[in-house]
Amino acid sequence: MSQVQTSVATQAILDEVKPAVLPRPVLVENNRSHAWITDKVCGVIEGKTPLWWWICFAVASAVASCSVIGFAYLVSTGVGVWGHANPVNWAWDIINFVFWVGIAHAGTLISAILCLARQNWRTSINRTAEAMTIFSVACAGLFPALHVGRVWLAVLPGYLFPAPNANGIWPNFRSALEWDVFAVSTYGSVSVLFWYVGLIPDLGTLRDRFFKRGDKIRSAIYGFFAMGWRGSNRHWVNHEMAYLLLAGISTLMVVSVCTIVSFDFATSLIPGWHTTIFPPYFVSGAIYSGFAMVLTLLLPMRAIFKFEDLITAYHIDCLCKITLVMGTLVGYAYLMEFVIAWYGANPNEGFTFVNRTFGLYSWAYWIMFTCNVVTPQFLWFKKVRANFAWVFILTIFINIGMWFERFVIIVTSLARDFLPSSWGYYSPSIVEILTFFGTFGVFSVLFLLFIRLLPIIPMAEVKSVTPQADVHGKHS
């Protein structure tokens, strides 16, 4: 980054005001060398598989099997094994879908928007955040694909994806659910590409290191995926351009995907769903839940691998601040919904919000409100942001709260719509509960494999923000 060019007049003002020079916090502590960074990050992969990893992997697999069994039971028996029925025809399936897809958004924001905004602190956390994105999208995708019961129909042409088929039918392009199919599948594929493009230089490093150690098999595997990366100038130019383009595309998706997910509700006529605030409300909620999840994952990982010099207190501080901003935005949206319901003067809309707060599901509303609005307020305090045990606990509460947000939106509106004769009460079946519980196992299995097999910190990118890479002192 070149230094800001200042005009003569501006310079005169600056000379007079003498603004204080605020040094940017260092992004790699203890002035670590490039070789140290490589050894530290590659050491995780090259070392022996630690016992804790096997224990976690076994537990995660056991939990994941709940999902496998739950889905197998659903497909073999029918959607009746889940608890939703008239009038609550959408319940945990879409709640869990929105929950997981929301979590994904932080990874994209960190890697794309912060990349375009030249926030250098993103470098050491973006790989993990993007991995989280991909695995969350995978968990999210399970629910819409499997809630149809006859899953094979979901993959046949013409049902979800438009293609000529023997039934002569075509998806309804006026349906927000069809937009969802495109939004989420595009999101998933672009996220994978973005992640992979970022990985290529690091895969080249691993290939070379395993080759030197005489491990031909691993060297060949990493080499295959490194696609002949040599680190030449031309490779770097192409790589940076590809990365920048993907960052541009992904930036749109940070905003568009959850907007379209919110259209699933906003384009309907149900009170409590049919509101224009939904797109920004969903996007900020998604980023909020995602940042909480990034922190939940990063803090233990940082402690276990002793990455304190790479993921510094400053990084955690930045993440906490964004979490605070997003949490406050979400709180604003909660309150604004009441204002709009009052100002709109629609009796059904008004009733919906009173019912949410004080009705049958008020327990869920207050869990949501406490977890999402009260919890982040602790992050105003620097002492809390610097106490990682506290931060970890707070993020767990935010994760819980954001799941309840979707529960409140979806279930309360359906359980109490226009006609009192069609009111009902929804509670989940054990199958739904175990299936959702299992997706945490699916996510953990994928995440554990990721931290075992791939460089969890982008070495090449972190090196580029060290003082050693900036010998002429011109990088901002």
Place this chain on the structure above:
Amino acid sequence: MSNLFPKSANKLPLQILVYLFFVGGLATAGITYYATNSYANVGYAPVQPVPFSHALHAGQLGLDCRYCHSNVEKSGHANVPTAQTCMNCHNQIKVDSPLLAPVRDSYASGDPVPWIKIHQAPDYVYFNHSVHVARGVSCVSCHGAINQMDVVHQDKSLTMSFCLDCHRAPEKFIRDPKLVTNLDWKHPEGESAQVEQGKKFVHDWNVKPPQSCSGCHR
């Protein structure tokens, strides 16, 4: 690093693409061949217990379809004739033919001839013959030129899109109901005249073929 991958590895991406193309093609062909629903079995021509020739009876002799499939105008189900219908003629003609032994047995015992069903609408589809016949959908539209078949085979795919092709554009197919069993009939003035006449029929008879799911999947 020069000896990690041989030089031929440079061609690998292209080779993988070609390989995937072939595997994908093979998988598509396999699924199309083995997983196509049995109701869409075009060309299915099982060996029947009696080698009855529609080409002889309906084509050469000019028997009307409804002489044997007598309920087609009144019933949702188009019946297969009983042996009595066959015996109307065959008590005089070819009375001793060994090929007709199953028909004579059936006539004597009352047990039906075990004909093998060719055109099978799946159980989840409601199809009514009389409605279609009454509004001028000819036998030939779904069954093909039966009057030219020595051995009857399935001529059309009978998939959902086959049904919808007509339900979405009935004017291309419907004709004067008097001509429904005339399997060789085509509009003498060609296709555009057929469509023009068809549109008139659609309007005059208020033909509204259902396109919603519940029209057929009741």
